[in-house]
Amino acid sequence: MNAVGPSGQALADSRELVRRIGAEIDAAGGSIGFDRYMQRVLYEPGLGYYTGPNRVFGADGDFVTAPEMSSLFGRCIATQCAQWLGGSGEIVEFGAGSGALAAQLLSALRDAHALPRAYAIVELSATLRERQREAIAAAGEELLARVRWLDELPRRIDGVVLANEVLDAMPVRVFRLAGTVVYERLVSLADDGSLGWAERVADERFAARVRERLGQAWSAGADDARGFDGDADASVDSAPLGYVSELGEQAEAWVATVGSRLVRGAMLLIDYGFPRREFYHPQRDQGTLRCHFRHRAHDDPFLWPGLQDVTAHVDFSGVAEAAAGAGLDTLGYASQARFLLDCGLLEACVALPREDPVGWTRETQAVQRLLSEAEMGELFKAIAFGRGVPDDAVGFRTRDRRASL
Ligand SMILES: C[S@@+](CC[C@H](N)C(=O)[O-])C[C@H]1O[C@@H](n2cnc3c(N)ncnc32)[C@H](O)[C@@H]1O
Known part of the structure; x- marks a missing residue:
């Protein structure tokens, strides 16, 4: 090496x-x-x-996360967020990395006329904050105007908490x-x-x-x-x-703390890991x-x-126990592949413009990686918890595995 x-x-x-x-x-x-x-x-x-x-x-870095691979990842998360936001509420994203997910999500919600009231980012790294700002500005200055960066956890959250590949980065x-x-x-x-x-x-x-x-x-x-x-x-x-x-x-203490501040809405966590057994x-x-x-x-x-x-991988049973301890309901647990399919990934893929064959090939290959059992489709899971929202999340419609936790 x-x-x-x-x-x-x-x-x-x-x-x-x-x-x-x-x-x-x-x-x-x-x-x-x-x-x-x-x-x-x-x-x-x-x-x-x-x-x-x-x-x-x-x-050019060390690893590529799902939003770095395909903008359709953010589109699918937007479908789920729109259902939970119900026309109001804010999104709080933790550990926003390069800002790719925030940019994709805000663009998709703008196109669907379902923008959140505000988009808050909690990020530990000052270097990454700058990169996030640039990525969101490139998607639209009007989107950037809705975004604010927080130095500490919000005291109360009404809306959606998001964290993609954040739990695995906790000590x-x-x-x-x-x-x-x-x-x-x-x-x-x-x-x-x-x-x-x-x-x-x-x-x-x-x-x-x-x-x-x-x-x-x-x-x-x-x-x-x-x-x-x-x-x-x-x-x-x-x-x-x-x-x-x-x-x-x-990671479990973080879920308990953030969960206790969620006064209404849902928390969506995507990461690699397994149920305890x-x-x-x-x-x-x-x-x-x-x-x-x-x-x-x-x-x-x-x-x-x-x-x-x-x-380190995530023990999703531990995460679910922490959320339950904070009084949240489990809204679903599924492989990333099933979650994205339920959120319309294939339909979004079919609708991709084909004028640019290179771009089209790149996107479809990325979709294959997101879904493939040999890559991210099965090892990565989506899990959601909520307070005061109906138990009918679109992303867990067909293959909810919460009983396995
Ligand atoms: C693997 S990266 C994932 C970045 C991004 N979500 C993505 O999907 O590309 C992990 C991120 O989690 C952030 N992070 C870790 N612990 C955090 C915490 N307690 N609060 C906020 N961000 C955190 C790190 O700073 C880093 O940006």
């Missing part, structure tokens, strides 16, 4: 970030939680992956189960100044949460545990390192933590800190 690795200022920035994290590790007595490490490598002001100067989205805690002992995986500093894994026996509270979740997953998933003779514990013990996985506490499947014994650098995926979170993406 070194042949395509970073150089110059980027490497110097990464070294500075390692130095700062090392100082925190020293001050903390030798290690910090992986969640704290992930927070700093992604969001350290000026040096984090999302807060530094490097371009992370798109063909996670990592654990390892060996026999009956739960260890928390930590980050420490080696003598040569490099960062790496360490671990300690988990505190009681964390260990209890891990055991509770694995217990639920493995009893609910006993039928799925083929190849393990139905004995999930034996299989887990036979894994060389024990069973390693993550707990997305911050699949997330913690005995065979998934190395967890879901993944890193991306220039379109290559790997699993070393200590490579070039601050210059590569670090993510």
